[in-house]
Structure formats: C-alpha cells, structure tokens
Amino acid sequence: xxxxxxxxxxxxxxxxxxxxxxxxxxxxxxxxxxxxxxxxxxxxxxxxxxxxxxxxxxxxxxxxxxxxxxxxxxxxxxxxxxxxxxxxxxxxxxxxxxxxxxxxxxxxxxxxxxxxxxxxxxxxxxxxxxxxxxxxxxxxxxxxxxxxxxxxxxxxxxxxxxxxxxxxxx
Numbered sequence: 001x002x003x004x005x006x007x008x009x010x011x012x013x014x015x016x017x018x019x020x021x022x023x024x025x026x027x028x029x030x031x032x033x034x035x036x037x038x039x040x041x042x043x044x045x046x047x048x049x050x051x052x053x054x055x056x057x058x059x060x061x062x063x064x065x066x067x068x069x070x071x072x073x074x075x076x077x078x079x080x081x082x083x084x085x086x087x088x089x090x091x092x093x094x095x096x097x098x099x100x101x102x103x104x105x106x107x108x109x110x111x112x113x114x115x116x117x118x119x120x121x122x123x124x125x126x127x128x129x130x131x132x133x134x135x136x137x138x139x140x141x142x143x144x145x146x147x148x149x150x151x152x153x154x155x156x157x158x159x160x161x162x163x164x165x166x167x168x169x170x
Contacts, residue, residue, distance in 0.1 A: 002038075004107040011099035013092040014048035015156075016055060018100065020107040022067060034112060035068035042104055047152075051096060057083065058100050067108050076101035139163045 002022040009016040021041040042059045046052040061079070062070060073079075076098035080086040086094060140162045144150045157164045 002111045004111055007103060007107060009044075009096070009099050009103045012051060012096035013090075014046050014051035014096070015159075016044060016046045016051055016096070016100065018042055018044035018055070018103060018107070020104055020111065022108065022111050025066065033068065035071060036066050038067045038112070040065050040067055040070050040104075040108065044100075050093065054089075054093060054097050055100060058097060058104070062104065067112060070101075070108055071105055073101060073105070137161055137163045139165060141165050141167060143167050143169070 001024070004020040006017050006019045009018055019042070021043065022038040023041065025037050025039045040062045042062045044055050044059065046055050058079075077086070077094060079101065080089060080094050080097060089097075140157055142150065142154055142157065142164055144154065144166050154164060154166060
C-alpha cells in the first residue's frame with residue numbers, strides 16, 4: 001500500500017483536499033506493469049456541499065480502477081459528459097472536477113515513482129501558509145456576528161495566512 005499526503009486541489013471553486021491510496025491488486029498482478037497491479041482509492045474533504053458531491057462521484061469512479069485506468073484519462077471533461085452533468089454544472093465546477101482528476105493523476109505518478117516527499121513539502125507549505133520569515137502578513141479586521149458565515153470567513157482568512165483581528169458588538 002502506498003499513500004500520498006493530503007493535497008490541496010488547485011483550480012476548484014471550493015477548497016478541496018484529496019489523498020490517493022494505491023493498493024496491490026491481489027491475484028491479478030501480471031508482473032510486467034506496476035500501473036496495472038495497483039488499484040486506486042481517492043479520499044478527500046471539501047468545504048462546499050456541491051463540490052463534496054462531485055468529489056464523491058470522482059472517488060466512487062476511482063474505486064476498483066487501476067492506476068493505469070486513471071492515468072489513461074486524457075480529457076477529464078469527458079467524465080461530466082459521461083455522467084450527464086456538464087450542462088448542469090457551472091464552468092467552474094466542471095473545471096474543478098478536471099482539477100481533481102489531474103491532481104489525482106499527479107499523485108499517482110508520484111507514488112509510482114517514489115517522489116512523494118517533494119509533494120509533502122509543497123503540501124505542508126500550502127497548508128501552513130507563508131513561511132515564518134515572511135512577517136509582512138496582511139492584517140484584516142473581521143466583525144463576528146456569532147453566525148456561521150462570519151465564523152467560516154474567519155477560518156478561511158486564517159487558513160490563507162492573514163493576521164486576523166476579530167471584533168464583535170455587544
């Protein structure tokens with residue numbers, strides 16, 4: 001079993017993080033091509049309900065597929081055509097699915113080639129925000145109402161590396 005680090009998908013409308021797991025395909029290994037002997041699992045999280053559904057569709061489509069099957073997808077937009085969703089989804093959501101596919105393919109390639117350490121460094125840098133040497137983080141004032149929207153806004157700003165000063169009215 002090979003497992004990628006959790007990786008942020010770039011190009012999605014929502015914040016999407018995925019992880020790829022490659023498992024040895026028991027009994028079907030022909031010994032010639034490792035891509036055909038590894039099955040793919042995609043796990044992930046998302047902060048938007050619609051994108052979470054798209055991620056779930058992608059994860060289910062990957063279930064039981066070989067690494068070779070996933071890597072052979074040359075046009076990720078064909079998936080929304082096959083699923084009958086292209087016209088129902090906005091361009092941004094269609095592009096988001098394509099980004100999920102491309103990120104998955106990149107992680108599979110890295111797992112097969114053993115270069116996951118470099119991906120982990122990039123993922124940690126993206127997750128941890130700007131490096132400590134970068135003391136010039138922008139400061140943002142945020143009024144908290146006590147509701148969900150302002151709380152989510154606070155969380156997103158902190159994740160993006162802003163120095164947030166939160167205020168609330170009594």
